[in-house]
Amino acid sequence: MESQHHVKGHILVTGSSGFIGCHVVLALLEAGYDVVSVASMKSSVPDKENQMPESLRRVQEMTGKCVNFMKADLLDAEALREVFKKYEIGCVVHLAALKAAAQSFKIPLTYYRTNVGGTINLLKAMKEANVKRMVYCSSYTVYGDPEYLPVDERHQAGSGCTNPYGRSKYMGEEILKDLCNTEENWQCVSLRCFTVAGAHPQGKIGENTGGTPTTLMSFLPLVAKGDRPELKVFGMDYKTKDGTVERDFVHVIDVADAHVAAVRRVTQKSREKYEVG
């Protein structure tokens, strides 16, 4: 099936039920792409019928389009193969990962196995199915403590990573780069997403931390509701007015749109093999 976007087949989204994932699925459907949504269900809230993640059921309701959900853990190579057997895939948007920087110090092996091992399994399944287009959701964390601001793509990455999570994301980038440089016809983009915040304006999808917030933005509504007494902003000796840390946030809708733009880019003919954004 040739869609209006000159990409043959569906866009496969891993980590599709998560905060960024469900917004990416929605944006792709709204842009007219056919989507296959994959999630392990390890951290998703299921819908009442236990058919799919609740976030994706809501995306279906909001768009009137099918998300083609399949449960598959990236560590399960056989389940992955099934996805590529069932659907013709034109491009993969890879978001599935463990993402809590602080937690990654406690369980580094789990982070590397899931984020690096999961990415390798996915790339192997893609290779077997002759799918060679990927948009990879990386992280601003790969820059570590920035040497200058605003950070751009020329800033050094990797060596300054301050936690195992960041390093696992950077390793994913390097694997993609190596693959694009050594094998024919691969086109990949890594998006180094800044700290993501916000929710869809309809208020039906957003970040669901399952009651265990880890990030600054997930503490915020709890403080607003009165469930927590205060929001602590860390730091004492940053070069800011009051010495506390400063951070840029990006709205999740902008992040979702960036993923759609990157899909457009990797599915155009004769672009750069590997790019970072």
Ligand SMILES: O=c1ccn([C@@H]2O[C@H](COP(=O)(O)OP(=O)(O)O[C@H]3O[C@H](CO)[C@@H](O)[C@H](O)[C@H]3O)[C@@H](O)[C@H]2O)c(=O)[nH]1
């Ligand atoms: O209660 C809190 C929690 C965090 N912070 C600070 O706020 C900033 C943001 O921290 P947090 O919201 O915990 O996010 P990060 O650990 O920086 O990681 C987020 O942002 C990364 C990209 O920048 C993504 O890759 C990660 O997945 C995402 O969790 C940091 O400077 C923290 O020190 C506070 O001041 N108070």
